[in-house]
Amino acid sequence: MSENATLEINGQKYEFPLIEGTENEVAINIKTLRSVTGGVTTLDPGYKNTGSCESAITFLNGEEGILRYRGYAIEELAEKADFLEVAYLLIFGELPSKEELSKFHNDIKEQSLVDEDVKKILDGFPKSAHPMGVLSSLTSALIAFNPSSVNVDSEEEMYNAIIRVLGKFPVLTAWAYRKRAGLPLDYGDDSLGYVDNILKMMFKKPSGEYNSNEVLIDALDTLLVLHADHEQNCSTSTVRIVGSSHAGLFASLSAGISALWGPLHGGANQAVIEMLEAIKEDGGDTKKYMAKA
Known part of the structure; x- marks a missing residue:
């Protein structure tokens, strides 16, 4: 295969490098197109033929039913790994050891508390409000409670941001649901697994004990694994675009939730x-x- 693609415009030829992906797919790198042609651009409505970045995280081929995270087939991960293991894989590129997974989960649990004043914001929504709209608003509100910016060049700051999101989002999600269901708000149980804790926060009745349901745990865990990453889809791209302006972590995530809605x-x-x-x-x-x- 040639290492370059040739584009001819009004008799003038220009060469652009070809990039081969991990699944042997080919892309043309046209990042210098405007500069070398004196202003020529491309028109690609909906970005159907445009990649916004190079990534080694996910490969998706919907036509052939292929989804891989970091080279692992989704079928294998859904059967053998839980959501936190898959999240770790997507973030760090490798599946965690038992010790790494335990630390990851414990760090997330330490970030699960949400400021009580967020409940006051939630009180302002009618019960009929769509949970996605509520979740987007609560996420945006977290900016006020977490005003410091994240230095993307700092591994420590990036890690802290990751566990903060994974810790607080189950709480916000449960609160958005319970608001609509007319149930009192509550925090989780650190003795439970990540997914089981989500189910308890969402569905525990005010009276009576919560009993873990392994069928529901497995179903939700598999659902989260399947939806953990889907390449540069609409919501992912939205988060990246908003984040590129340095708007901040929770502002970017709030925009992504609105896109997902x-x-x-x-x-x-x-x-x-x-x-x-x-x-x-x-x-x-x-x-x-x-x-x-």
Whole structure:
């Protein structure tokens, strides 16, 4: 394969380097296009043919049903790894040892407290407010409680930002849900695993004990693994774009949540849940609905 691609404009030829990815896909690096051509640009509505960066995190081929994180097939990870292991893999490039995973989880638990004043902000929302809108707003509000910026060149600051997000987001998610359900807000239980703790914070009734359900834990854990990363999708790109202005961690994440809220992006997941609820109300005959597909 040639190392360059040749572009001819009005009889003038220009060469641009080819880049080969980990899955043998080929891209043309045109970052010098405007400068070498005197202002020529490309038009690619929706960025269907444009990569915004080089990345070794995820490979996704929807047409062939392929999803890999750091080279690992999603089927293998969904079967053998839990969400925190996969999160560690995506962030650091390698699966954690038992000691690394234990430290990672403990560090996350230490960051799980959310300032009580955030509850006052939540009180201002009506019960009918969409949980995604509430979550986006609460995330944005965290800027006031975490005003310091993150130096992306500092491994320590980046690590602290990561565990802060992984610690606080389950709490915010549970609060957004419980607000809509009319349930009192609560914190989690440090004795539980990451996913089990999310389920307890969301669904524990005011009276009575919480009993872990291994089927639900496994289902949610698998769901989180499957959705942990999907390349440069709409919400990821939104976070990157907002973050590129140095707007800050929680401002960037809030924007990404708003993008995920859209019916053409994360809204598709909501449609699936609504479909499953409809199947349940219709008697739970999944084969009947599969036959309609």
